[in-house]
Structures are given as C-alpha cells and as structure tokens.
Amino acid sequence: MHMQWKRTFALIFSGQIFSILTSAMVQFSVIWHLTEATGSASVLMIAGLAGFLPQAVLGPFIGVWLDRWNRKLTMMIADTVIAVSSLVLGLFYLWGEPSLWVVYAVLLIRSAASAFHAPSFQAAIPLIAPEEQLTRVAGWHQLVFSASGILGPALGIAVYSATSLGTVLLLDVLGALIANVMLLMVRIDQPKPEVVETPSFGKEFVLGWKTFLSAKPIVIITIAMAVFSVAFMPLSMLFPLMTLSHFGRGGYSASLIEAVFGAGMILGGGLLSVLASKWRDSTYMSISLFVIGVTCVLCGLIGSSAFAAFVGLSFFMGAAAPLFNGPYMAMIQKSYDPEKLGRVLSFVTSIGLLSSPIGLALAGPVVDRFGVQIWFFWAGIIVVLIGVFLFLKFNKSGQEQQSLE
Known part of the structure; x- marks a missing residue:
C-alpha cells in the first residue's frame, strides 16, 4: 500500500509534466508575442483578465458539482478542452495574425476549462496519498510546476523564434494527449457522498461556504492571499514587459528570467519536500511572503543596467513561492473532509482569482503611465x-495548530 500510492503519483505526474510543460510554453509565448507586438501593459492586463476571470466566476459553482463527479474524468475532459482551444488558436496563427479579440476569446475558454481541472486534481490528492504525506506531495507538485517553469519559456521562445506561435500552440495538443493517457492508467476512487439523496444546488453551495468558514485559520490566510493576489499577480504578466521596456532586452532574456524563476521554484519545492513538518505551515508561508516582498521592492529600485541583479532577484523570488503554495494547500487538505474538499478548493481558488482581476485592472493604466518598476516596488511593500x-x-x-487537531 505504501508503494502503491507513490506509483500512482509517478504515473500522474509523469503525464502532467508534459501537459504543464507545453502549457508553460504556450503561456510564455502568447505573453511575449503580445508584449513584442503591442508594448502595452493594458493589452497584457486584458489578456490576464481573460485568463483569470472565468476561473474566478465559475469556481464556486464548479465546487458544488465536483464533489459528486468523477474527478479523474473531469481532469481528462478539461485537458481535452484546453487542447482543442490551443488547436483552434494555433490554426489561426498558422493561417495569419488573428485579432486580439480572438486571442482573448481562446484564453477565456482555456481558463474556463482550467477552472475544472485544477480543483479536481487537488481534490483527488487526499484520495491517493496518506494525510501525513500531503505536505510532501505538495512539494512534489511544486517541483513539477517548477521544472516546467524552467523549460517551458526557453522551449517556447525557441520554437516561437524558429517557427511561429501557431506551432507552439499545436504542441500543447500533444501534451494534453500524453496527460490523458497517463490518467487512464491509474485508479482514483471517488469519495462517497455525504448524503444519500441528491440535495439542491443551493443547499450544496451553502454547505460548501459554511464548510470553508468552519476553519478560521484557513479563512484568515485566504483573505491574506486575496490581498497578495491583488498586488502580486499582475507581475506574472509584467516580467516580459520589464525585460523589454526597462532593460531593453529581447525574448531570450525574457525566457531566461522565467527559467531562473522556475529554477528557484525547484529549489524551494525541494526544500519543502525535505523540511516538511519541521515548522508550522504558517511559518513557511510567512517566510515566503517576506522574501517575495523584499525581492519585489529591490526589483523596483534597480537601474536599467542591472539586468544581472534582476536575474538573481527573480531566482530568490521563485525559490520563496513554493514555501507558500505547498503548505497552504496542504493545510487546506488537512482541515476538511475529502467529500467536501472540492467545494472548499473551488471557493479558495475563486477568492484568489477574483482578487487577481482587481490587480490586473489597476496595473494596466498605472504601468502605462508611471512605468513597470512602480508596480514591483509597491507590490513588494x-x-x-x-x-x-x-x-x-x-x-x-x-x-x-488548533484547527488541525
């Protein structure tokens, strides 16, 4: 039994890394294409809104059904929709340059599918791994994302430069296919419903909200995470613009920043896996936020000739990220029963994603008027x-500690 759950995760993660890698290639290539083509922070922020808003709106409602659906099948269908949307946009780029509204529409569809995939994957983890291993598994999950964060931008800009954005998008179809094949090879048991009869949507929605509110520390951290999302999430769209507008460098330099950020995440994920349970989960999260904040402030102060310093700061910022994400997710998974976890994860995800558009809406005009560094500095504070x-x-x-006892 001890080795069985590890073999299951090995299969799942080996498939997901292809899907996540090709998605990282697409994400970076689309952002860089829009940055290079328009040079507008507002365009980047609208693209960010298209990527975040559907997940934020759909999240709470998906959670109601997710606890009753087959989580493995949900992941596979979501991956398929993402792949089809990449295929459609890829064909557009192979035939010519689509309008910005076509790009925004496809990003909306991909985001809606991701709203189903992410919480179903997280809700499936406690059904496979023992409770005492959840923080360690979270570290593995971060490692998968981090490895993709290193290779994705580099491969994305290489394929983009050698061929076209359409080719990058078509590779995403292959990644989703591999992920689905691997999922077909594993078994994920569905938790038994809490009640025999099928309750109404409204009752389940209220039940999910009350369940979320029952763990006060999770509520406090989630509110803090929402404020963090307003300040920090726009930076995910602004890193390429910082490279282009402040340092005057091109796509390969922008991909280098993404790669060192991902390398830092691998280090942070590895440390989390090794040091899991040494400290409280909240202590890891506090350290993470402090390091991320300080590095953001320094990024907002460095001169246009200090690109090497920007590279180093991006590495340490990336290293700090898993120390928040992993323990936060593990803390949630420990605090709620598996049959209610899908609803809670959807609420939590939606709160963060509903906060992100606020930051994106504010960042566009602020950066266009005052420059990209001003957002880095005050976000860090x-x-x-x-x-x-x-x-x-x-x-x-x-x-x-009281909430987990």
Whole structure:
C-alpha cells in the first residue's frame, strides 16, 4: 500500500509534466508575442483578465458539482478542452495574425476549462496519498510546476523564434494527449457522498461556504492571499514587459528570467519536500511572503543596467513561492473532509482569482503611465506587510495548530 500510492503519483505526474510543460510554453509565448507586438501593459492586463476571470466566476459553482463527479474524468475532459482551444488558436496563427479579440476569446475558454481541472486534481490528492504525506506531495507538485517553469519559456521562445506561435500552440495538443493517457492508467476512487439523496444546488453551495468558514485559520490566510493576489499577480504578466521596456532586452532574456524563476521554484519545492513538518505551515508561508516582498521592492529600485541583479532577484523570488503554495494547500487538505474538499478548493481558488482581476485592472493604466518598476516596488511593500501579519497572528494565537487537531 505504501508503494502503491507513490506509483500512482509517478504515473500522474509523469503525464502532467508534459501537459504543464507545453502549457508553460504556450503561456510564455502568447505573453511575449503580445508584449513584442503591442508594448502595452493594458493589452497584457486584458489578456490576464481573460485568463483569470472565468476561473474566478465559475469556481464556486464548479465546487458544488465536483464533489459528486468523477474527478479523474473531469481532469481528462478539461485537458481535452484546453487542447482543442490551443488547436483552434494555433490554426489561426498558422493561417495569419488573428485579432486580439480572438486571442482573448481562446484564453477565456482555456481558463474556463482550467477552472475544472485544477480543483479536481487537488481534490483527488487526499484520495491517493496518506494525510501525513500531503505536505510532501505538495512539494512534489511544486517541483513539477517548477521544472516546467524552467523549460517551458526557453522551449517556447525557441520554437516561437524558429517557427511561429501557431506551432507552439499545436504542441500543447500533444501534451494534453500524453496527460490523458497517463490518467487512464491509474485508479482514483471517488469519495462517497455525504448524503444519500441528491440535495439542491443551493443547499450544496451553502454547505460548501459554511464548510470553508468552519476553519478560521484557513479563512484568515485566504483573505491574506486575496490581498497578495491583488498586488502580486499582475507581475506574472509584467516580467516580459520589464525585460523589454526597462532593460531593453529581447525574448531570450525574457525566457531566461522565467527559467531562473522556475529554477528557484525547484529549489524551494525541494526544500519543502525535505523540511516538511519541521515548522508550522504558517511559518513557511510567512517566510515566503517576506522574501517575495523584499525581492519585489529591490526589483523596483534597480537601474536599467542591472539586468544581472534582476536575474538573481527573480531566482530568490521563485525559490520563496513554493514555501507558500505547498503548505497552504496542504493545510487546506488537512482541515476538511475529502467529500467536501472540492467545494472548499473551488471557493479558495475563486477568492484568489477574483482578487487577481482587481490587480490586473489597476496595473494596466498605472504601468502605462508611471512605468513597470512602480508596480514591483509597491507590490513588494504590501507583500512584506502581509507576511509579517501572518507570522505575528499565528505565532501569538496558535490558531493553525488548533484547527488541525
């Protein structure tokens, strides 16, 4: 039994890394194409809104049904929809340059499918791994994302430069196919419904909300995460613009930044896997936010000739990210029963994603008027303050430990 769950995750992750890798190639290539073609922060922010908003709107409703659906099948269907959308946009680019509205529409569809895939995957993890291994598995998950974060931009810009954006998008279809084949080879048991009769949508929605509110430390951290998302999430769209507009460099330099960020995430994910359970989950999260905030502030202060410093800061920012994401997800998985976890994860994901469009809407005009560095600097200040707040809150009250006992 001990080895069985590890073999299951090996199969799942070996498939997902292809899907995540090709998606990372697509994500970077689309952002760089829009950056190079328009040079507009507002265009990038609209693209970001198209990528975030459907997940935020659909998330709470998906959670109601997710706890009753087959989670493996849900992941496979979502991956297929993402692949088809990549195929459609890829054909558009192979035939010519589509309008921005076509790009936004395809990003909306991909986002809607991701709204089903991400929570179903996270909700399936406690059905496979023992509870005491959830933080360690979260570290593995971060490693998969981090490896893709290194290779994806480099491969994406190489294929984009040698061929076209359409070719990059078509490779995403292959990645989704491999992921689905691997999922077909594993078994994921569906949890038994909490009640025999089928309750109404409204009752299940309210039940999911009440379940989420029952773990007070999760509520506090989720609110902090929402504020963090407003400040930090626009940076995911602004890194290429920083490379282009502030440092005057091209696509390969932009992919280098993404690669070192991903390398840092691999280091952070590895440390999390090794040091899991040494400290409280909330302590890891506080350290993560403090390091991310400080590096953002420094990015907002460096001169246009200090690209090497920007590379180093991106590495440490990436290394700090898994120390928040992994423990946060593990803390949620420990705090709720598996039959209710899908709804809770959808609520949590939606709160973060509903916050992100606020930041994206604000960042576009601010960056177009005052420059990209101003957002890095003030985002960093806000993130540092959030990290200090969480550290003081949980070290004084011990709420996190009480919620998990």
